[in-house]
Amino acid sequence: MKKQIALALTAAMTVGMLAGCSGKTPTAAGGSTVTSTGSETTAAAGDDKTITFWNIATDEPDKTIWSYAVDQYNKNDSPTSGYTIDQVATANDQYKQKLSVAMSAGQCPDMYIHWTGGPMREYIKSGYAQDITDIVDELGLRDKYLPAALDQCTVDGKIYALPVKNQSVAVFFYDKSLWAEKGYEVPKTLDDLETLCDKMVSDGITPFALANSSQWTGSMYYCYLVARYGGSDIITNAYNQTGSLVNDATKFAGEKIEDWVSKGYFPDGVNSLSADDGEDRALLYQGAGMMLQGSWQVASIKSENPDFYKNLGAFAFPTMTDSSADQTTVLGTLGDNFISFNCTGEKLKEAVKMAAYYTTDEWMKLDEDSGNLPPLVDASSSEPAWQDITSIIKGASSVQLWWDQYLPSSVAEVHKSATQTLFDGTGDPTKVAQEQQDALDEYFKENGSSTAASTAS
Amino acid sequence: MTKKTSLAAVRQRKIALCAAVFLIPVIILMAVYILYPIIATFVNSFTQWNGISTNKKFIGFYNWNKLIHDTKFWQAFLNNIKVMLLSLVIQMPIGILLATFLDAGGRKLNFFKIIWFLPLLMSSVAVGYLFHYALATNGGLFTSISQIFGGGKIDLLGNQKTALYAVIGVICWQFIPFYMVYYMAGYSSIDESLYEAAIVDGATRGQYVRKIALPLLVPTIKSAVVLSVTGSLKYFDLVYVMTGGGPGSSTELMATYMYKESFSKYNMGYGSAIAGGMFILITAIAGLLMFLMNRKGDKE
Numbered sequence: 115m116k117k118q119i120a121l122a123l124t125a126a127m128t129v130g131m132l133a134g135c136s137g138k139t140p141t142a143a144g145g146s147t148v149t150s151t152g153s154e155t156t157a158a159a160g161d162d163k164t165i166t167f168w169n170i171a172t173d174e175p176d177k178t179i180w181s182y183a184v185d186q187y188n189k190n191d192s193p194t195s196g197y198t199i200d201q202v203a204t205a206n207d208q209y210k211q212k213l214s215v216a217m218s219a220g221q222c223p224d225m226y227i228h229w230t231g232g233p234m235r236e237y238i239k240s241g242y243a244q245d246i247t248d249i250v251d252e253l254g255l256r257d258k259y260l261p262a263a264l265d266q267c268t269v270d271g272k273i274y275a276l277p278v279k280n281q282s283v284a285v286f287f288y289d290k291s292l293w294a295e296k297g298y299e300v301p302k303t304l305d306d307l308e309t310l311c312d313k314m315v316s317d318g319i320t321p322f323a324l325a326n327s328s329q330w331t332g333s334m335y336y337c338y339l340v341a342r343y344g345g346s347d348i349i350t351n352a353y354n355q356t357g358s359l360v361n362d363a364t365k366f367a368g369e370k371i372e373d374w375v376s377k378g379y380f381p382d383g384v385n386s387l388s389a390d391d392g393e394d395r396a397l398l399y400q401g402a403g404m405m406l407q408g409s410w411q412v413a414s415i416k417s418e419n420p421d422f423y424k425n426l427g428a429f430a431f432p433t434m435t436d437s438s439a440d441q442t443t444v445l446g447t448l449g450d451n452f453i454s455f456n457c458t459g460e461k462l463k464e465a466v467k468m469a470a471y472y473t474t475d476e477w478m479k480l481d482e483d484s485g486n487l488p489p490l491v492d493a494s495s496s497e498p499a500w501q502d503i504t505s506i507i508k509g510a511s512s513v514q515l516w517w518d519q520y521l522p523s524s525v526a527e528v529h530k531s532a533t534q535t536l537f538d539g540t541g542d543p544t545k546v547a548q549e550q551q552d553a554l555d556e557y558f559k560e561n562g563s564s565t566a567a568s569t570a571s
Numbered sequence: 572m573t574k575k576t577s578l579a580a581v582r583q584r585k586i587a588l589c590a591a592v593f594l595i596p597v598i599i600l601m602a603v604y605i606l607y608p609i610i611a612t613f614v615n616s617f618t619q620w621n622g623i624s625t626n627k628k629f630i631g632f633y634n635w636n637k638l639i640h641d642t643k644f645w646q647a648f649l650n651n652i653k654v655m656l657l658s659l660v661i662q663m664p665i666g667i668l669l670a671t672f673l674d675a676g677g678r679k680l681n682f683f684k685i686i687w688f689l690p691l692l693m694s695s696v697a698v699g700y701l702f703h704y705a706l707a708t709n710g711g712l713f714t715s716i717s718q719i720f721g722g723g724k725i726d727l728l729g730n731q732k733t734a735l736y737a738v739i740g741v742i743c744w745q746f747i748p749f750y751m752v753y754y755m756a757g758y759s760s761i762d763e764s765l766y767e768a769a770i771v772d773g774a775t776r777g778q779y780v781r782k783i784a785l786p787l788l789v790p791t792i793k794s795a796v797v798l799s800v801t802g803s804l805k806y807f808d809l810v811y812v813m814t815g816g817g818p819g820s821s822t823e824l825m826a827t828y829m830y831k832e833s834f835s836k837y838n839m840g841y842g843s844a845i846a847g848g849m850f851i852l853i854t855a856i857a858g859l860l861m862f863l864m865n866r867k868g869d870k871e
Contacts, residue, residue: 214622218623218624218625232837233837236621236623236837237623239621240621240623240624240626241624242623326729327728327818329815329817382708382709383709383724383725383726383728385726385818386727386734387707387708393707397709523835523836523837524836531817531819532819534817534819535818538730538731538818540819
């Protein structure tokens with residue numbers, strides 16, 4: 115009897131495991147209608163006069179920022195067009211999953227936000243993001259957005275999304291009062307930076323406040339170093355299959371990080387600290403030298419530590435003197451959130467019209483007041499910390515999207531975990547580069563090199 | 572109606588019918604939520620699918636071939652084996668010890684019973700965060716203690732050599748109470764009169780435990796071992812919360828690897844192959860284990 119019970123238990127547990135694994139496996143192609151043109155829109159949605167819009171605006175100030183356009187459209191345009199917007203907000207953590215599941219079940223919303231890069235290419239490939247180039251031009255929106263922001267929404271010369279919300283770039287944050295007290299000066303070149311860091315270490319200060327269990331945080335150091343050495347072409351070429359990631363630039367970046375780790379520039383246990391919990395900000399508050407982070411940190415620091423915020427300064431990643439690459443490139447994303455559209459014809463046009471409310475002066479003010487800087491040509495911010503950042507962005511000749519967003523998702527994961535090993539001294543620079551290149555090669559092997567081919571045409 | 576059915580046969584048939592009717596809801600639920608997903612997983616493992624598109628491309632054994640040659644998967648499997656072995660070595664003896672202690676002490680020890688049971692009542696995610704903060708290099712419990720005694724900062728989760736063991740420690744902390752309760756139930760099924768008889772015959776408490784109680788607990792231990800083995804091989808939540816498989820891939824388990832492939836890398840097809848691989852491996856290991864244990868049992 116006991117034998118049977120044990121057998122039954124084991125069966126139940128192993129079976130339960132698999133059920134857990136594939137609980138989200140959706141019903142194949144059951145729900146949706148796939149048209150031969152490759153664009154998939156539910157037939158029912160075509161006649162429907164409701165435009166569903168998914169975003170992550172569950173909390174303030176996001177709620178106000180996002181609801182603005184929805185309310186405006188429903189008030190001003192609905193009476194004439196007959197369409198109404200139905201906004202559905204989901205908490206950030208669950209959003210990506212919810213969207214994936216909805217898409218796999220053929221129930222993709224008419225409008226939804228995402229973060230461009232690899233996932234956006236998956237959406238396009240699956241037919242859930244429509245080409246809106248013509249509508250953008252027709253409505254005269256092209257000139258309103260920062261060209262680099264729109265560039266991020268463009269694949270093969272076609273616009274598939276509209277940028278909203280914020281200009282996020284990676285910059286060094288520092289405590290102006292601490293630096294003044296110690297007599298530190300903002301470093302212009304990598305050599306300056308290293309001299310400064312050595313001074314900090316001898317003063318008992320940890321130079322870099324980095325929390326790298328999140329992986330994308332340390333990845334920023336790597337990406338910047340690669341860009342300073344070899345320019346943003348390194349990653350673009352690798353993605354277009356005209357170059358390899360195993361090169362001098364990635365070797366330089368890997369070795370630099372190893373060197374910095376051995377000199378004690380990074381905090382102890384850097385790979386166990388989590389940026390999601392704000393442990394890097396905590397280090398900065400506790401007197402660490404500087405923090406390389408996204409500019410969205412301004413809003414967090416402002417609400418979290420107003421006293422510290424008063425002395426918050428920012429400077430660009432230092433330049434490399436003996437490199438021919440463009441030294442003004444910044445790493446970041448111009449838009450932060452992006453809207454894509456999954457409807458056709460008149461409905462698509464109305465949906466884009468609705469999204470165009472995110473370019474009006476009134477909305478821009480709303481967004482700026484909450485600590486953001488909209489990805490629009492006319493945007494400006496009165497926040498002191500933003501002055502430094504906007505001057506960095508304005509001085510930048512190009513914006514390099516974070517690698518973990520730019521690369522296909524499967525490669526991005528490898529990039530993140532491979533670069534993480536550099537920070538505890540176990541990673542080998544050449545091996546780290548090779549791992550990323552292998553992941554890219556495998557991606558192209560499995561998905562074909564369509565991107566490279568069509569860019570050429 | 573010439574043939575007369577006996578009353579017993581009629582009753583038998585009615586019971587069978589009744590049983591079938593009562594079982595239908597469960598069978599439907601099992602079929603929809605367990606059987607169908609398993610089949611779907613195996614079907615998906617033969618496709619190239621990003622998890623969102625409606626067109627799956629059938630690619631035969633490509634994913635399975637890739638799985639067999641995937642060093643990351645086997646590394647994860649090795650980590651699972653480490654978790655499994657250490658869980659057995661740590662959880663089983665401590666579980667038995669605690670249960671023996673509580674069994675011997677009776678009601679006086681109810682306080683300990685409650686305290687020791689607490690870890691199991693917390694959700695894994697809460698436990699994960701709790702220990703993530705306790706083990707934090709900057710201001711964590713261990714670092715603070717070490718610094719009081721003049722030591723340096725202690726980095727357990729950020730170090731590739733120690734991260735897995737730190738996580739295993741937490742897993743044990745969480746699951747020892749489960750086996751404690753499991754063995755306590757085993758103890759309570761042993762007839763009180765056996766203990767009394769042993770005492771009357773002049774046995775000490777220690778002799779009773781070693782010579783009488785433990786042999787009687789063997790079936791309980793066996794099923795606990797099977798539970799622990801299958802549990803550790805499919806382990807996911809604490810690792811996902813505490814390290815996410817990092818640093819590097821030092822704490823990557825099969826389940827976290829599967830999750831990453833399926834939901835972060837959008838390789839649902841390959842993720843399904845990993846799930847299928849896990850299913851086969853775990854079933855095989857559990858089956859082998861039960862075969863070995865039961866064969867041994869027959870000899871005794």
